[in-house]
Amino acid sequence: MAPATPSCPASRSKVIELYFLEHRAKVLDLAAFLDRLDRAADDIGHEDFRVAALKQSIALLLDGHGQRAKRVLDHFSDPSETPIESAAGMKGAFGVYPGGKAGVI
Amino acid sequence: MTYIDPHIHMVSRTTDDYQRMAQAGCLAITEPAFWAGFDRSSPKGFYDYFRQLTESEPNRAAQFGIRHFTWLCINPKEAEDPGFAREVMSLIPDFLDRPNVLGVGEIGLNKNSRNELEIFEAHVEFAAQRDQLILVHTPHLEDKRKGTRLIMDAIKRNGRIDPGRVLIDHIEEHTVKMVLDAGFWAGMTLYPDTKCTPQRAADIFEMYGTERIWINSAGDWGVSDPLAVPKCQVELRRRGHTEDLVRRVSLENPQTFLSQSPKFRVNER
Numbered sequence: 001m002a003p004a005t006p007s008c009p010a011s012r013s014k015v016i017e018l019y020f021l022e023h024r025a026k027v028l029d030l031a032a033f034l035d036r037l038d039r040a041a042d043d044i045g046h047e048d049f050r051v052a053a054l055k056q057s058i059a060l061l062l063d064g065h066g067q068r069a070k071r072v073l074d075h076f077s078d079p080s081e082t083p084i085e086s087a088a089g090m091k092g093a094f095g096v097y098p099g100g101k102a103g104v105i
Numbered sequence: 106m107t108y109i110d111p112h113i114h115m116v117s118r119t120t121d122d123y124q125r126m127a128q129a130g131c132l133a134i135t136e137p138a139f140w141a142g143f144d145r146s147s148p149k150g151f152y153d154y155f156r157q158l159t160e161s162e163p164n165r166a167a168q169f170g171i172r173h174f175t176w177l178c179i180n181p182k183e184a185e186d187p188g189f190a191r192e193v194m195s196l197i198p199d200f201l202d203r204p205n206v207l208g209v210g211e212i213g214l215n216k217n218s219r220n221e222l223e224i225f226e227a228h229v230e231f232a233a234q235r236d237q238l239i240l241v242h243t244p245h246l247e248d249k250r251k252g253t254r255l256i257m258d259a260i261k262r263n264g265r266i267d268p269g270r271v272l273i274d275h276i277e278e279h280t281v282k283m284v285l286d287a288g289f290w291a292g293m294t295l296y297p298d299t300k301c302t303p304q305r306a307a308d309i310f311e312m313y314g315t316e317r318i319w320i321n322s323a324g325d326w327g328v329s330d331p332l333a334v335p336k337c338q339v340e341l342r343r344r345g346h347t348e349d350l351v352r353r354v355s356l357e358n359p360q361t362f363l364s365q366s367p368k369f370r371v372n373e374r
Contacts, residue, residue, distance in 0.1 A: 007311040007312060008308075008311050008344060009344055009345035010344040010345050014344070015344070018343065018344065019304070067278070069277075069278040069305065069308070070278040070279045073249075073250070073277055073278055073279035074250065074279050076246070076247050077247050077248075077249065077250040078217075078247050078250070078251045079251075080251060081251065081254070083217050083218055083219045083221075083222050083255065084216060084217055084218050084219070085218070085219060086185070086218055086219070086220070087185045087216035087217075087218035087220065087221060088185055090215075090216045091182055091215070092245070093216075093244070093245040093246035093247055093248055094246065094247060095246045095247060095299075096246075096247055098247075
């Protein structure tokens with residue numbers, strides 16, 4: 001679908017020319033990552049919540065709607081609204097919310 | 106083309122990086138106080154860190170013609186112990202009048218806890234009482250959207266902060282609109298894997314415009330790139346953006362926000 005007023009100064013053919021190979025490589029990296037997981041010994045017993053959310057996010061890329069980057073980030077985000085009681089011992093982040101909404105688009 | 110990197114942690118970078126940044130056109134940097142990658146064992150560690158930010162780092166930058174400015178606070182990753190955090194905060198007034206201190210930052214949230222929020226609110230009040238600019242860190246990854254909302258709500262609750270004097274940093278596609286719509290400045294961090302790439306930053310400019318928004322490298326002790334801002338300049342040109350736009354987002358917008366502090370000035374080449 002073509003926007004009424006393009007906000008990217010490059011034409012569609014120029015965007016493809018500039019970025020296709022870079023993103024072809026990223027799709028191959030993703031495919032190889034999923035293959036690597038299949039080949040690795042299963043020490044988890046169930047699908048990791050991060051991998052599940054990653055697979056679900058792929059559906060968002062192909063649903064025909066825009067704002068894909070925003071919607072993927074929303075899908076990975078903590079949906080709660082109030083502070084947690086304590087962050088003692090917690091520094092880093094997982095990349096995907098580990099409870100609740102993760103697993104459901 | 107010249108540029109300003111308004112968020113980079115040079116204490117974690119080598120002098121070679123200053124040299125390369127100067128060669129790439131860097132006129133000035135601003136360095137917020139942050140987490141060293143480990144928790145300091147006492148508030149005295151922060152006293153030495155604040156001396157480094159206000160005494161030795163400006164001299165190191167000056168060797169390459171780069172102006173060095175800084176922001177002071179206790180970062181949210183060390184704010185879970187409110188007693189410790191308030192001791193560190195009590196050191197800040199002794200440094201606030203130093204010539205390269207622009208304000209309070211990077212304050213914010215990390216895991217969105219009650220104690221982090223309490224110390225964030227204390228910093229906001231500290232800034233309000235002293236009419237200081239504020240630089241805000243928003244949480245990483247899955248915690249960012251919730252944390253950004255909590256941060257904006259806390260600033261609004263204070264009631265004495267002009268959002269035009271607050272830069273909310275590390276925005277991405279899911280937080281940029283809420284930040285700009287509320288009247289705050291927004292910062293995009295060009296950081297491998299966990300924040301924006303130069304390509305996505307260019308996309309965000311195209312979707313949300315170039316008003317009240319800047320780019321920075323947030324280069325630090327992790328995998329990061331002190332030349333990320335000039336690389337984003339190249340990305341913008343590559344897809345056909347004008348030199349005026351490139352200059353606006355990488356030089357003029359930081360100048361506009363930072364010049365709200367009378368201490369900030371750069372000598373254009």
